[in-house]
Amino acid sequence: MRKLGISVFPQHVSLEESMNYIETAAKYGFSRIFTCLISANDKEEFAKLEKICQRANELGFEVIADVDPTVFESLNITYQELDRFKEIGLSGLRLDLGFSGSEEAAMSFDDNDLMIELNISNGTKYVDNILSYQANVSNIIGCHNFYPRRYTALSREHFLKTSKQFKDMNLRTAAFVSSNSGEYGPWFVVDGGLPTLEEHRGQDIVVQAKDLWNTGLIDDVIVGNMFASEEELKALGELNRNELTLRVEFLPGATDVEKELVLTQKHFNRGDVSAYVIRSTMTRVHFKQFDFPAHDTAQIELGDVTVDNNGYERYKGEMQVALQTMENSGNTNIVARIIPEERYLLEQIRPWQHFRLIEK
Structure with a gap:
């Protein structure tokens, strides 16, 4: 221990x-x-x-x-x-x-x-x-x-x-x-x-x-x-x-379903890692029955926690954490942000690593 x-x-x-x-x-x-x-x-x-x-x-x-x-x-x-x-x-x-x-x-x-x-x-x-x-x-x-x-x-x-x-x-x-x-x-x-x-x-x-x-x-x-x-x-x-937890602050427009998706799931970073995002893809399976209307679709910045909305049919409900600035097609909702002092830890998350998000 x-x-x-x-x-x-x-x-x-x-x-x-x-x-x-x-x-x-x-x-x-x-x-x-x-x-x-x-x-x-x-x-x-x-x-x-x-x-x-x-x-x-x-x-x-x-x-x-x-x-x-x-x-x-x-x-x-x-x-x-x-x-x-x-x-x-x-x-x-x-x-x-x-x-x-x-x-x-x-x-x-x-x-x-x-x-x-x-x-x-x-x-x-x-x-x-x-x-x-x-x-x-x-x-x-x-x-x-x-x-x-x-x-x-x-x-x-x-x-x-x-x-x-x-x-x-x-x-x-x-x-x-x-x-x-x-x-x-x-x-x-x-x-x-x-x-x-x-x-x-x-x-x-x-x-x-x-x-x-x-x-x-x-x-x-x-x-x-x-x-x-x-x-x-x-x-x-x-x-x-034993498990990395990161603190988030929700945007006012985040829905109850999106908050539940962010806070209750046991997230892990996909093994085929991206330089742009940490992908927690199982959320789109566990929350496939829900609708995700578009909101807060501005440019994505480092530390943004996002959920793909109904505009991305295949990816609807997938949660991601941004590793750098990206253009938003309009199909991704920004629902929360990793608190500034903990964004430093994002670059240390490894392929297949488990992590959790908690509300500050």
Whole structure:
């Protein structure tokens, strides 16, 4: 099952604020937390983190902490003795700076059953090396980086390539989206959020999450910065995690039958795809008994949702979503429009892909 997560950076805020954020996220179905494990030498902050992990565990969260070699040293831990991490309340360790490969493989068999999370974004053969040491793959997962500084996050091409590397090995994957209200990250630079993909920076958080899941390469979506607003958490919690849904606004002239056709059908894009439209052709079968008088037959623009009217006898009742500007013969009714911020997702819909339309 795909999961939703938040990030918690307790060093920047009070314990009460962190606790409230975790409890709010739990209310909306979140079940992962990303955090950074600070040095045990800062006893006050370390104690705060332990309390947060304990409460998160009670609420059903798995907590995965980014660790580096200095943390191992401050806790007087070696890769062969991970009990202390489990005592803190961690479910896994993210090794941004790893070992040689054999150590990570050994850690995956630790009796504490901790997940060992690897950095997907680097695009190296690091994961191949670890698996070559016959690691316990059930405890090996991957997660992309987030990027505080504007213009430094991943390109789509690199993101898809590196994500596929992990999915081809049947490893669980995660990536970050960014809240447009979050002010905190692990450092003081939060220049336009903490996304994994640069093209997501500043976009609606729901669109970011839909895009990640729609690639088919990401299992878990984590909000990189805190605090996401309750409105954002609620919207993410209500998302269909397995099927792309797009929000539409109906034109005043849309009929009740056309609205039913748009909203109730399980649409899919035909396999013989067009460069101009996404075709949901089964609607003309399911609604063949209805008349579709002509209305709103102006020029068709990107994101328009159309239904062919009685003028197209063979195609009457076929729903399409426009991918670009087209001339309208007068035989096609414009009944709705994909909301502007989600038109970005139309170019990612693949042949035979299922999708649904919902009213904004």
